[in-house]
Amino acid sequence: MRSLVDDALASVVCLLESKLERVDRRVIHSLLGLKFDAFVALPAHGTAGGIIVAWDSTVAMVPAFRIDQFSVTVEMVFGEGNQWTLTAVYGPTDDTLKPLFLDELRAIRAACAGPWAVAGDFNLIVEAAGKSNNMINMLMMGRFRRFLNDMELKEACLIGRRYTWSNERNRPTLEKIDRWFSTADWDTGHPGHLLQALSSSISNHCPLLISTNVSFHRKSRFHFQSYWPSLPGFHDVVAGSWNSLPPKANPFVDLFVRLKATAKALTRWNQAKVGNIKEQMLLANELILCFDQAMDSRPLSSGETWLRKQLKKKVLGLASLQRTIARQKSRISWLKAGEASEAFFKIFASQRRRKNHIFRLKSGAAEATSRAGMCEMAGDYYAGVLGRLVLRQHTLHLAALELSTVDTVALETPCPKPLSGTQ
Structure with a gap:
């Protein structure tokens, strides 16, 4: 967990289903590192549930927070003019508690003003394709859709969504991936955000990495405008x-x-x-x-x-x-x-x-995610296909062969147009 957070250079971390009844500073430092000096935690009930939201106070400020039955809400401030609310959720698996979970989120949205982002494991689906079996609760799926429409939430575009192979059905099925929903004003304030799924090596879920301000450096090209x-x-x-x-x-x-x-x-x-x-x-x-x-x-x-x-x-x-x-x-x-x-x-x-944008390259068993690593991997691949430039030890003296020269000036003239009716 700690190496994953260090590699991602994260400043805010949300952990779901922590299964910890007691969370203190020692636990946070052992899991995430010393730079995460502030946190809010929802204790687990026995070995079920639990949410932890930790952050680096030198990067983000949290003037207010609230802890509810299924969620933890923090008000994030990143510099001047970048203020929004984050809600980390872990939805109940019991269908009788899911309406209470949605009502809790409605109350949170009514209490917070401005941009809002909610992320986590909802244990709810928007469409039938998100279910790995045929046991679909259409009523609950409809309630979740109405909740998203009423709250004006939109699912962020996920890059690198992973698939696994199911031996029972002999078809690819989607792994468990937490979701990130946000309001329109949040998307407008973070037009360069990037959401991608990381490796599920430490959990049966794919962790989500959200970068709020990503700049894609590209060489400017000529674009013809239709107007x-x-x-x-x-x-x-x-x-x-x-x-x-x-x-x-x-x-x-x-x-x-x-x-x-x-x-x-x-x-x-x-x-x-x-x-x-x-x-x-x-x-x-x-x-x-x-x-x-x-x-x-x-x-x-x-x-x-x-x-x-x-x-x-x-x-x-x-x-x-x-x-x-x-x-x-x-x-x-x-x-x-x-x-x-x-x-x-x-x-x-x-x-x-x-x-x-290309986020990772894979060659055999090796995988590169950094820009320098991907450039080196691409160069090695094409060098293996085209060959590398080597210094020759011997050359050919073509003048000594006394070969006849060919006049190639005529090749520069354009081809004549064909006669009408010919091909």
């Missing part, structure tokens, strides 16, 4: 950059250099024509606010009135343009304009980036 052709000056920029280069003998090289020049020209044109939309909106809103304050003490001049109207039109246009860009980046084509907010498209786009 560019509708802006004035777009066709002139494309025509000017396309015809700015002399033709090349090789048609493929000619096409490559023209596309490259056009991409650079469009990038410069976009910075000059569109620019930073957020900065323009902030500047326009600030000027409108100044005009509104001036209207309280004096009437605006004709020039100021005209500028205020133009700024309002500018804000509406920039807001529409910003939403169009977010919709295009999310690659959602099944929604019509006006059916979702800009925040929805941004969250969807961040989830797509997390799915495209």
Whole structure:
């Protein structure tokens, strides 16, 4: 447990089904390490249940917490402006207690304001696919769905969900994986979060590792925006950059250099024509606010009135343009304009980036998770396929063979077009 927490560089740890009736600082230090100097614990009943939430006080602050029958709730503060509530749950296995468990979560949500995240073993399923057998309580599954809808909770996108093989049914079944649900305002405040399942070597459950702020460093690439052709000056920029280069003998090289020049020209044109939309909106809103304050003490001049109207039109246009860009980046084509907010498209786009990220590589029995380890493993693999560069001890003196030369200039000319009707 301690090595798992150290490798994950975790600052907050939630342990479910601890089976400990008494939890003190000595137990926390032996399980998690000396840096976890604060904790809240729900004692177990005999050898069943038990929840522990421990944190590093130098990273997170907990101004308030509460302990209920099936959950532990802590109010987390990570720096300035990053404050949210975390509830760690361990749901009952008895169906008669599950309604009480859901009512307890409803009361917790009513007591806490702001972003809320709830994680743990709910012992409830949302769909029949989450059950390993055919004994499905449809009534309880419907209650859990209604609870998620009423609380406006959404399950976080889980990366690295693990499967095992069942010998009885001869088909893959899902391992026991705890779940992480969060409200929309929590997702908006943590657009770069990453949720992944770790190894189940220490338990029959797969531990969950949540990183609230993950940055994916990628080299910037050229992205053509679908709204560019509708802006004035777009066709002139494309025509000017396309015809700015002399033709090349090789048609493929000619096409490559023209596309490259056009991409650079469009990038410069976009910075000059569109620019930073957020900065323009902030500047326009600030000027409108100044005009509104001036209207309280004096009437605006004709020039100021005209500028205020133009700024309002500018804000509406920039807001529409910003939403169009977010919709295009999310690659959602099944929604019509006006059916979702800009925040929805941004969250969807961040989830797509997390799915495209490579988190581990495996070669034989070895497995790499760090960036340096994955680069080394990929390099060794392709070196084994392509071979490594070695210093040759002998070379060929081709001039001594007196071979006849071949004129390859004709190969650079483009192929003639076929006649009509021929193949």
